[in-house]
Amino acid sequence: MVNETLAGISYNFVVSATAVYALALFAYVAEWAFGARSRVGRTVPELVMAGGGDAAVGGVGGDTNAEAPLSADGPGPDGVPAPDAAGVDRAERLGRIGVSLTVLAAGLHLAGVLTRGLSVGRVPWGNMYEFVTAGTLVVVLVYLALLRRFDARWLGLFVTMPVLLALGAAVTVLYVDAGQLMPALHSVWLVIHVAAAVIASGCFTVGAVLTLLYLGLDLRARRGLGPAYIGARRLPDPDVIDRLAYRVFAFAFPIWTFAVIAGAIWAENAWGRYWGWDPKETWSFITWVVFAGYLHARVTAGWKGRAAAMIALVGIGCLLFNLFGVNIWIIGKHSYAKM
Amino acid sequence: MTTISSGRTAEAPTVAPDLPDRTPPRLPELGPLELLRWMWRQLTSMRVALILLFLLALAAVPGSVIPQTPQNPAAVRDFVAAHPDAAPWLQRLGLFNVFGSIWFAAIYLLLFMSLIGCFVPRSWQHAAALRAQPPATPRNLSRLPGYRTFRTTAEPVSVVAAAGQALRRARFRVVAEPGTVRAEKGYLRDTGNLLFHLAVLGLLVAFAAGKMYGFRGSALVVEGDGFTNTVTQYDTLTPGRMLDPDQLSPFTLKLADFSARYLEAGPQRGQPADFAAVVDFSREPGAPMQTARIRVNHPLELGGVKIFLGAHGYAPVVTVRDADGAIVFHGAVPFIRQEPTSLASGGVIKVPDAVPEQLGFDGFFLPTAAFDPNLGPISTFPAALNPRLVLTGWRGDLGLDAGIPQSVYRLDTRKLTQLRAGSDAAAGPWRTALAPGQRAKLPGGLGSITFDGYREWVNLDIAKDPGRLPALASAALALLGLLLSLSIRRRRVWVRASADEAGRTVVELGALARTEAPGLDGEVDRLAARLRERLGVADGDGGSDRVLGTGTDLPVRDRD
Ligand code: HEM
Numbered sequence: 001m002v003n004e005t006l007a008g009i010s011y012n013f014v015v016s017a018t019a020v021y022a023l024a025l026f027a028y029v030a031e032w033a034f035g036a037r038s039r040v041g042r043t044v045p046e047l048v049m050a051g052g053g054d055a056a057v058g059g060v061g062g063d064t065n066a067e068a069p070l071s072a073d074g075p076g077p078d079g080v081p082a083p084d085a086a087g088v089d090r091a092e093r094l095g096r097i098g099v100s101l102t103v104l105a106a107g108l109h110l111a112g113v114l115t116r117g118l119s120v121g122r123v124p125w126g127n128m129y130e131f132v133t134a135g136t137l138v139v140v141l142v143y144l145a146l147l148r149r150f151d152a153r154w155l156g157l158f159v160t161m162p163v164l165l166a167l168g169a170a171v172t173v174l175y176v177d178a179g180q181l182m183p184a185l186h187s188v189w190l191v192i193h194v195a196a197a198v199i200a201s202g203c204f205t206v207g208a209v210l211t212l213l214y215l216g217l218d219l220r221a222r223r224g225l226g227p228a229y230i231g232a233r234r235l236p237d238p239d240v241i242d243r244l245a246y247r248v249f250a251f252a253f254p255i256w257t258f259a260v261i262a263g264a265i266w267a268e269n270a271w272g273r274y275w276g277w278d279p280k281e282t283w284s285f286i287t288w289v290v291f292a293g294y295l296h297a298r299v300t301a302g303w304k305g306r307a308a309a310m311i312a313l314v315g316i317g318c319l320l321f322n323l324f325g326v327n328i329w330i331i332g333k334h335s336y337a338k339m
Numbered sequence: 340m341t342t343i344s345s346g347r348t349a350e351a352p353t354v355a356p357d358l359p360d361r362t363p364p365r366l367p368e369l370g371p372l373e374l375l376r377w378m379w380r381q382l383t384s385m386r387v388a389l390i391l392l393f394l395l396a397l398a399a400v401p402g403s404v405i406p407q408t409p410q411n412p413a414a415v416r417d418f419v420a421a422h423p424d425a426a427p428w429l430q431r432l433g434l435f436n437v438f439g440s441i442w443f444a445a446i447y448l449l450l451f452m453s454l455i456g457c458f459v460p461r462s463w464q465h466a467a468a469l470r471a472q473p474p475a476t477p478r479n480l481s482r483l484p485g486y487r488t489f490r491t492t493a494e495p496v497s498v499v500a501a502a503g504q505a506l507r508r509a510r511f512r513v514v515a516e517p518g519t520v521r522a523e524k525g526y527l528r529d530t531g532n533l534l535f536h537l538a539v540l541g542l543l544v545a546f547a548a549g550k551m552y553g554f555r556g557s558a559l560v561v562e563g564d565g566f567t568n569t570v571t572q573y574d575t576l577t578p579g580r581m582l583d584p585d586q587l588s589p590f591t592l593k594l595a596d597f598s599a600r601y602l603e604a605g606p607q608r609g610q611p612a613d614f615a616a617v618v619d620f621s622r623e624p625g626a627p628m629q630t631a632r633i634r635v636n637h638p639l640e641l642g643g644v645k646i647f648l649g650a651h652g653y654a655p656v657v658t659v660r661d662a663d664g665a666i667v668f669h670g671a672v673p674f675i676r677q678e679p680t681s682l683a684s685g686g687v688i689k690v691p692d693a694v695p696e697q698l699g700f701d702g703f704f705l706p707t708a709a710f711d712p713n714l715g716p717i718s719t720f721p722a723a724l725n726p727r728l729v730l731t732g733w734r735g736d737l738g739l740d741a742g743i744p745q746s747v748y749r750l751d752t753r754k755l756t757q758l759r760a761g762s763d764a765a766a767g768p769w770r771t772a773l774a775p776g777q778r779a780k781l782p783g784g785l786g787s788i789t790f791d792g793y794r795e796w797v798n799l800d801i802a803k804d805p806g807r808l809p810a811l812a813s814a815a816l817a818l819l820g821l822l823l824s825l826s827i828r829r830r831r832v833w834v835r836a837s838a839d840e841a842g843r844t845v846v847e848l849g850a851l852a853r854t855e856a857p858g859l860d861g862e863v864d865r866l867a868a869r870l871r872e873r874l875g876v877a878d879g880d881g882g883s884d885r886v887l888g889t890g891t892d893l894p895v896r897d898r899d
Contacts, residue, residue, distance in 0.1 A: 264814070282400075
């Protein structure tokens with residue numbers, strides 16, 4: 001029934017993915033550190049031309065970063081005196097290594113999720129370990145998707161960090177052996193419901209990362225500090241990040257809505273009521289209402305910007321509490337979705 | 340001069356996204372009617388809607404933290420016992436039934452009033468907007484966020500014609516005038532938004548109606564026994580307020596067989612793998628009997644009533660003979676599971692007809708019995724692989740005649756004496772562990788008890804919710820509306836063609852979106868490119884593409 005060999009292989013894939021994410025994070029951090037020391041005086045487009053070849057998927061060649069119009073010879077905006085082209089090059093290379101490592105890790109991660117599913121002959125999102133491994137995969141895939149479309153490598157650092165933490169927790173404390181599910185969980189609606197919930201949670205997480213970044217940069221800007229950099233690249237303006245966060249949330253919200261509806265259909269099939277205020281249901285309702293509030297706040301005078309961002313953070317808090325807190329502290333009908 | 344904002348408000352009601360909020364709350368000095376109107380305006384403002392949404396989310400929190408009577412009455416009893424000081428207060432505040440409490444209802448009713456007050460005028464405005472034409476071209480297009488310009492040798496008339504054609508092909512609503520084209524697109528966004536809010540309202544109505552006209556109940560049925568859908572046959576029943584309990588659909592059913600399968604090996608040994616019940620039923624008295632299988636997630640539906648499998652367990656079948664050897668009890672007695680994984684179950688057997696004294700037994704049914712040196716008899720597996728019935732006995736007065744309802748799962752031992760293993764005072768309690776078919780003599784010649792075997796029982800959860808399908812339809816419409824609203828951008832494009840001193844034609848394009856519109860830049864770029872291609876660019880003036888580009892989007896990676 002359970003293919004133990006395959007389950008073992010899956011675990012090794014996930015652990016390796018975790019290790020490679022750690023390396024990727026290391027590369028991003030190094031990019032940041034090198035860039036901070038040497039960044040000035042070069043616009044990124046020039047750099048890219050100098051740097052030549054492209055990285056793997058989502059590589060950064062050919063980007064135009066019109067947002068970094070630093071003059072070629074004058075001092076940088078922070079008054080750092082001299083350009084250090086070699087250092088900038090190195091930072092740029094490290095950033096690209098980070099992206100390549102992220103892609104590699106995502107491949108291992110995907111293999112881990114797939115083999116887990118194959119080992120038990122069902123979809124691999126039946127307990128918390130599986131939910132977290134699948135959810136973090138979505139986070140990384142959303143990042144890579146953004147990277148394909150936008151010049152968004154600066155996100156790498158902020159995405160790999162939480163992913164690494166969550167995966168680390170998954171392979172250590174959350175891990176449960178591959179196994180069969182309770183009969184109530186044998187349902188197509190479960191598959192659909194949890195798949196949608198995993199995808200929405202992953203997107204919400206990316207949105208939260210962007211929101212935190214927005215709040216940080218906004219604070220920086222209000223303090224009158226200059227623009228922020230990762231490596232040689234200037235981070236976009238806070239407003240731009242805020243807008244991107246909105247797009248990610250607006251993408252995730254209907255998926256979450258669908259997940260809640262699918263869950264209700266499943267509950268109706270399993271228990272005879274589509275909504276019964278079970279703690280898990282209650283918290284997904286709370287999450288939904290808070291994000292509806294976020295979408296409202298974005299069009300309400302006086303609530304745009306920071307207030308709306310805080311609401312989104314409350315929403316992500318509710319989402320995480322539903323995922324972890326409710327499973328751990330509160331017992332309901334869902335409690336067999338055990339750790 | 341026409342500015343951006345006047346461009347936006349050219350058709351004021353639909354354009355300003357957050358109309359009601361602009362005026363800060365100001366207390367009027369006027370009479371009660373004015374006060375009411377002021378309150379209504381506040382209630383239907385976006386800000387108050389936002390606050391009410393928050394209150395709703397906040398109000399739901401205690402419902403997940405404090406045990407709730409409708410969901411888990413036993414947990415509420417335990418909680419009350421554990422917190423004797425706080426419990427009465429929580430009770431008074433309705434915190435044991437948050438979702439049925441007045442204050443929770445107050446919040447969502449206010450929210451839905453706000454929703455209606457917001458929905459109705461917005462629908463009128465949108466209906467008007469659907470019939471209206473795109474607003475006039477702002478005088479100064481270059482102040483719009485999406486602005487492009489170039490010069491061409493083509494006549495203004497052909498510029499207007501080409502622009503109109505291109506915009507129509509892109510499914511804009513277009514009005515062409517001498518020298519200018521105005522166009523708008525994305526009306527479906529607001530239609531979707533209104534649909535969403537209406538559907539949320541519909542969902543609430545369906546939910547409430549389903550509760551009022553439906554019911555939920557459950558009944559424990561032992562294999563071989565039957566169930567008739569009348570009030571008295573339910574162990575618990577929560578009828579909706581508008582439901583006539585005498586009008587339950589008149590089906591009857593008999594539980595022919597219940598079976599559970601468990602994982603037999605591996606770390607999850609004992610975990611259920613599947614449950615199934617076979618029932619013979621008839622839809623109404625006199626109707627032919629039919630047979631159906633009920634499984635988890637696959638309920639049986641009889642005339643809008645759904646029947647689900649709930650908890651299950653064992654009912655040992657016993658025969659009790661009294662001192663005279665007469666059979667005074669024979670039947671299956673449901674035992675309640677004590678331990679969910681091993682299905683060790685506890686229960687009592689009451690024998691009021693025994694003479695000279697009434698008899699009572701309490702004990703355990705162990706489906707797969709084993710002996711643990713520390714714990715004594717235990718069950719190691721939920722299937723009945725090695726069933727044992729472990730009992731102790733009592734004699735005296737069961738207290739059944741007092742007229743006070745008694746739990747069938749508990750002995751009232753106040754007027755009972757426990758049977759002893761021997762006659763001397765030091766003897767311990769009498770106790771027996773029976774395998775199927777075995778009989779035990781009771782001490783003192785009181786008779787005997789035989790463990791004939793066991794049957795399984797299952798709790799049938801029976802529910803009717805006429806609001807189910809309307810709720811599903813509302814939810815689906817809400818999702819559709821949401822997708823339309825969040826994916827479509829309402830946007831306007833204007834093109835102007837005017838002659839310059841050199842006899843060439845200056846083409847200007849301007850675009851404006853009502854809300855955040857990623858991709859608007861690209862859309863205007865494509866339009867400008869198409870026009871350049873169609874009309875030709877006057878030599879030496881390719882024009883400027885991002886005179887005032889929005890510059891607010893992330894730089895997009897160049898791709899081919
Ligand atoms: C049950 C309560 C409500 C819920 C769950 C809810 C939810 C939402 C959601 C999720 C959105 C964003 C998606 C979209 O644009 O369609 C939205 C937008 C909107 N809501 Fe609500 N809403 C509620 C009540 C209200 C009320 C009471 C008002 C009026 C005061 C209102 C006015 C609006 C407006 C004007 C928008 C459009 C925002 C835009 O143009 O982007 N909503 N609502």
